[in-house]
Amino acid sequence: MTRTLAFALLLSSPLAGAAMAESVLPHAIAALPDETIALKLHAVGLQLYECKPGADGKLVWTFTAPQATLTADGKVVGHHGAGPSWELDDGSAITGKAVGNAPGANANDIPWLKLEVADHKGSGQLSDVTAVQRINTIGGILKDSCDRQGAGRGMPYAADYVFLKKS
Numbered sequence: 297m298t299r300t301l302a303f304a305l306l307l308s309s310p311l312a313g314a315a316m317a318e319s320v321l322p323h324a325i326a327a328l329p330d331e332t333i334a335l336k337l338h339a340v341g342l343q344l345y346e347c348k349p350g351a352d353g354k355l356v357w358t359f360t361a362p363q364a365t366l367t368a369d370g371k372v373v374g375h376h377g378a379g380p381s382w383e384l385d386d387g388s389a390i391t392g393k394a395v396g397n398a399p400g401a402n403a404n405d406i407p408w409l410k411l412e413v414a415d416h417k418g419s420g421q422l423s424d425v426t427a428v429q430r431i432n433t434i435g436g437i438l439k440d441s442c443d444r445q446g447a448g449r450g451m452p453y454a455a456d457y458v459f460l461k462k463s
Contacts (some may be wrong), residue, residue: 320400330463337457338368339362343438346364347443355443361380366384376381388420
């Protein structure tokens with residue numbers, strides 16, 4: 297199956313393969329024994345990059361933020377952005393801090409992550425979420441060289457987000 301076809305299938309089938317992936321999650325991003333699933337959402341969007349000097353002074357693409365639409369059952373229910381943050385149409389929002397990661401399926405896929413919730417806003421479906429897993433990633437990695445400081449670029453990606461709460 298081509299990567300393009302696989303990406304199209306993931307986009308058309310929210311959470312495709314999530315049940316299988318969750319049963320074999322790497323230890324670094326696995327749910328703790330006292331964590332249960334509160335919500336699962338599919339994201340489609342961009343990983344945003346800016347051309348900046350690297351540690352060696354040479355210009356490199358540096359990740360700045362995600363920008364994605366969150367869906368459930370094919371309906372838009374919120375957005376994912378800088379922070380990283382997730383905001384749902386019900387008024388609830390969270391920001392997170394990465395605490396674990398595992399490689400994506402191939403070199404073009406952003407890593408799978410586990411994030412601890414650092415801040416809550418509003419009441420709604422995210423109000424009791426304590427951790428977030430990013431799994432089933434497709435795309436998002438930018439490997440090209442850059443030659444103009446301050447230039448920006450977005451790389452398409454898709455992922456499933458699993459929102460966990462303490463049981």
